[in-house]
Amino acid sequence: xxxxxxxxxxxxxxxxxxxxxxxxxxxxxxxxxxxxxxxxxxxxxxxxxxxxxxxxxxxxxxxxxxxxxxxxxxxxxxxxxxxxxxxxxxxxxxxxxxxxxxxxxxxxxxxxxxxxxxxxxxxxxxxxxxxxxxxxxxxxxxxxxxxxxxxxxxxxxxxxxxxxxxxxxxxxxxxxxxxxxxxxxxxxxxxxxxxxxxxxxxxxxxxxxxxxxxxxxxxxxxxxxxxxxxxxxxxxxxxxxxxxxxxxxxxxxxxxxxxxxxxxxxxxxxxxxxxxxxx
Amino acid sequence: xxxxxxxxxxxxxxxxxxxxxxxxxxxxxxxxxxxxxxxxxxxxxxxxxxxxxxxxxxxxxxxxxxxxxxxxxxxxxxxxxxxxxxxxxxxxxxxxxxxxxxxxxxxxxxxxxxxxxxxxxxxxxxxxxxxxxxxxxxxxxxxxxxxxxxxxxxxxxxxxxxxxxxxxxxxxxxxxxxxxxxxxxxxxxxxxxxxxxxxxxxxxxxxxxxxxxxxxxxxxxxxxxxxxxxxxxxxxxxxxxxxxxxxxxxxxxxxxxxxxxxxxx
Ligand SMILES: Nc1ncnc2c1ncn2[C@@H]1O[C@H](COP(=O)(O)OP(=O)(O)O)[C@@H](O)[C@H]1O
Ligand SMILES: [Mg+2]
Numbered sequence: 115x116x117x118x119x120x121x122x123x124x125x126x127x128x129x130x131x132x133x134x135x136x137x138x139x140x141x142x143x144x145x146x147x148x149x150x151x152x153x154x155x156x157x158x159x160x161x162x163x164x165x166x167x168x169x170x171x172x173x174x175x176x177x178x179x180x181x182x183x184x185x186x187x188x189x190x191x192x193x194x195x196x197x198x199x200x201x202x203x204x205x206x207x208x209x210x211x212x213x214x215x216x217x218x219x220x221x222x223x224x225x226x227x228x229x230x231x232x233x234x235x236x237x238x239x240x241x242x243x244x245x246x247x248x249x250x251x252x253x254x255x256x257x258x259x260x261x262x263x264x265x266x267x268x269x270x271x272x273x274x275x276x277x278x279x280x281x282x283x284x285x286x287x288x289x290x291x292x293x294x295x296x297x298x299x300x301x302x303x304x305x306x307x308x309x310x311x312x313x314x315x316x317x318x319x320x321x322x323x324x325x326x327x328x329x330x331x332x333x334x335x336x337x338x339x340x341x342x343x344x345x346x347x348x349x350x351x352x353x354x355x356x357x358x359x360x361x362x363x364x365x366x367x368x369x370x371x372x373x374x375x376x377x378x379x380x381x382x383x384x385x386x387x388x389x390x391x392x393x
Numbered sequence: 394x395x396x397x398x399x400x401x402x403x404x405x406x407x408x409x410x411x412x413x414x415x416x417x418x419x420x421x422x423x424x425x426x427x428x429x430x431x432x433x434x435x436x437x438x439x440x441x442x443x444x445x446x447x448x449x450x451x452x453x454x455x456x457x458x459x460x461x462x463x464x465x466x467x468x469x470x471x472x473x474x475x476x477x478x479x480x481x482x483x484x485x486x487x488x489x490x491x492x493x494x495x496x497x498x499x500x501x502x503x504x505x506x507x508x509x510x511x512x513x514x515x516x517x518x519x520x521x522x523x524x525x526x527x528x529x530x531x532x533x534x535x536x537x538x539x540x541x542x543x544x545x546x547x548x549x550x551x552x553x554x555x556x557x558x559x560x561x562x563x564x565x566x567x568x569x570x571x572x573x574x575x576x577x578x579x580x581x582x583x584x585x586x587x588x589x590x591x592x593x594x595x596x597x598x599x600x601x602x603x604x605x606x607x608x609x610x611x612x613x614x615x616x617x618x619x620x621x622x623x624x625x626x627x628x629x630x631x632x633x634x635x636x637x638x639x640x641x642x643x644x645x646x647x648x649x650x651x652x653x654x655x656x657x658x
Contacts, residue, residue: 190553211559218553228425228550229600230607238547241558273605293558 139166140202141297141329142187147196149179149186156182158353159196164331166296169323170357171340172333174350180333181219183350184301187331188216201296215239215290217283219301219333232277232285233270236260239289260292263326264318280311287318297329298322304336312336316343396630404524405516405636409583409622411531413592415576417618418538420593421600421610423573425549430483431468431570432590435577437490438464440586442578443511444497453511454523457586458530458578464490465574469567514585514637516630527579534572534579541565546607583622585637592618595644602651617647 142164149157156179164170164187174180185191186198189205198205201213228235239260240253261267264284269277274285283303290298298319304312316336320343322328334340341347347358396402416432423431442460446453464486471482498508510518519527538545544565547555556562580589600613625640632639 188557190556209559211557214557216554216557218551227601229604229610230546230550231605234546234607235550238543238550239554239558241543241547241555241560271606289554 140164140199141166141168142331143199144186144193145197145199147186147193147198149182149191149193155194156353157186157355160353160355162348162355162357164297164329166329167323167327169320169330169343169345170332170348171337171344171346172331172348172350172355173335173337173340178350179353180350181301183355184216184299184331184333188214188299190216212293213296214299215293215295215297216299217286217290217301217303219305227275230274231271232266232274232288233257233261235274235285236270236288236292239292241293256292256294260288263291263322264288278311279307280315283307283311283315284318287315291322295328297331300330300332302333302335304334304339309339313339316340319343396627401517401519402626402630404519404521405583405626406623408519408524408527408579409626409636409640410619411527412576412580412583413596413618413622414615415531415534416580416589416592417596417614418611419534419573419576420597420618421614422545422549422569423593424597424601428479428483429594430480430487430590431573432577432593434468434483434487434490435461435464435574436581436586436589437487437494438574439490439578439581439589440511441490441494441497443508443581443586444494444501447508448497448501453507454526454578454582457511457581458575460490461574461578462571465570466567469570510585511581512585512587513635514581514583514588514640516626516636519582523582527582530575530579534576537568537572541569545569583626583636584640585635588637588641591641591644592621595641595648596621599644599648599651602648602655617644621647 140163142162144160144162147157147160148155160183172180172183182191186193187200189198189200189208192198192206200208201210230238237253237257240256258267261270264287266281266284266288269281269285274282277285287298287300287303290300300319304315307315316332316339319330319332323330323345330344332340332344349356349358397406420432423429439457439461442456442458443453444456445451445460446456468482468486471485472479475481509515544555544560547558547560548562548565552562577589577593580592584592596614596617597610599617600610604610604613621640621644625643626636628634628643629636629639
């Protein structure tokens with residue numbers, strides 16, 4: 115428990131954030147959010163803020179309510195008590211959905227064998243409103259750009275059912291990117307994907323974050339790859355969320371404590387992320 | 394093509410082709426949303442509407458339309474209560490509809506040739522006014538599908554992210570189930586209540602085996618359905634068979650051929 119107190123940067127920062135809650139550089143803020151599925155809360159009195167251009171990796175053991183937290187952030191779930199604000203407005207009244215992109219945890223599992231090409235799937239993320247059937251020029255351009263950004267132009271005519279896990283994740287990323295969102299929320303995008311593809315994926319996220327200024331919140335178990343590229347780490351455990359603004363303060367011991375087990379390959383990741391090479 | 398000189402055959406063909414296009418294009422979405430049984434549920438409800446019409450003396454075809462639309466709304470209502478077990482809603486409506494149909498039929502003691510035509514379809518059953526209803530309502534359904542195509546695709550692919558694109562998912566789902574109900578009721582005249590579902594699911598199954606894009610999925614499903622209906626009507630006329638059964642057998646034969654040639658490759 116020592117680390118929860120000593121490294122709980124988010125809690126102290128919270129007070130200051132509140133005075134300027136209309137500040138536009140706030141992407142998401144949760145204030146006193148409690149949420150449970152059947153009575154017993156899985157998140158208790160959570161306070162956190164995601165600012166524009168943040169790159170936050172959320173970690174935590176299975177069942178820690180990471181996915182729940184993300185669904186609350188994007189308004190797929192509504193809090194029992196407390197408040198969630200997206201770009202300054204209450205999530206219940208939020209309507210600018212093109213500003214956020216979300217890829218759910220089971221996106222890939224659910225859709226194996228769906229009879230659509232990569233291009234068709236990515237295009238389905240471009241929704242400009244009811245009955246707008248013929249915005250084809252704008253859509254085609256946006257699709258093309260999203261495919262380029264994620265480097266999968268060469269896959270555009272392939273059936274999504276024929277792709278590997280790593281390729282599929284890029285398709286989902288492109289589908290989320292096609293509406294040119296300001297923030298991306300990705301739930302375990304690299305679980306079940308080989309190490310090389312996973313690394314490539316996080317590098318891509320880092321590029322989007324640095325070059326396009328897209329805010330990234332990503333839930334991950336790929337601690338090594340994510341730590342190398344994320345700017346902040348969020349730990350979800352026991353119904354609480356702690357954001358570490360300075361990634362260097364998160365040591366292997368902290369991660370082991372949060373996850374409840376040690377990760378052998380992590381020492382390599384730490385030896386690189388402790389270097390001041392991070393920009 | 395001398396069979397086209399019969400008025401009833403012309404009507405059966407027009408009604409059949411419209412039915413085929415509707416059932417198969419709706420069927421693609423239905424199958425992708427893992428609601429393959431929805432056609433069965435709704436057609437059993439339609440059958441109870443037919444029975445109610447025969448018992449209380451209104452036109453059974455209207456009964457089919459009304460009852461299956463009500464059943465559609467009921468399915469959406471139960472589905473919300475069993476979010477993780479959507480099939481429960483389908484099973485409840487299917488058995489409920491069948492139970493109601495059986496009770497109404499036994500009350501009216503109306504097990505006659507007319508009922509038989511509603512069960513298995515009939516070539517001579519499509520009256521001129523039936524044909525007009527099928528054309529009118531069919532056009533309405535097709536237009537709705539075209540307008541909602543992008544929404545339906547997005548929802549079928551990933552409901553959560555469709556919600557996050559700002560699509561009114563619940564409203565679209567309810568409307569779609571209502572369209573399905575209307576399409577099922579329309580199909581009842583030509584293929585019969587017991588076989589409607591097959592005309593939705595089998596062409597979709599063929600296209601899932603072969604299509605290389607979503608657009609092709611639609612094209613293939615509609616093509617298979619239209620071919621099955623036209624050839625089925627023709628054969629059932631020549632050999633004096635029930636059209637519904639003949640149509641479904643042809644579609645099934647196509648599916649089996651596709652699956653086995655795919656296995657051979
Ligand atoms: N739809 C649901 N209904 C009931 N309980 C749920 C539901 N989704 C998740 N839970 C429960 O909430 C807790 C947190 O789940 P989740 O947010 O998926 O965790 P994580 O993503 O960190 O693995 C778990 O105990 C899980 O069993
Ligand atoms: Mg999860």
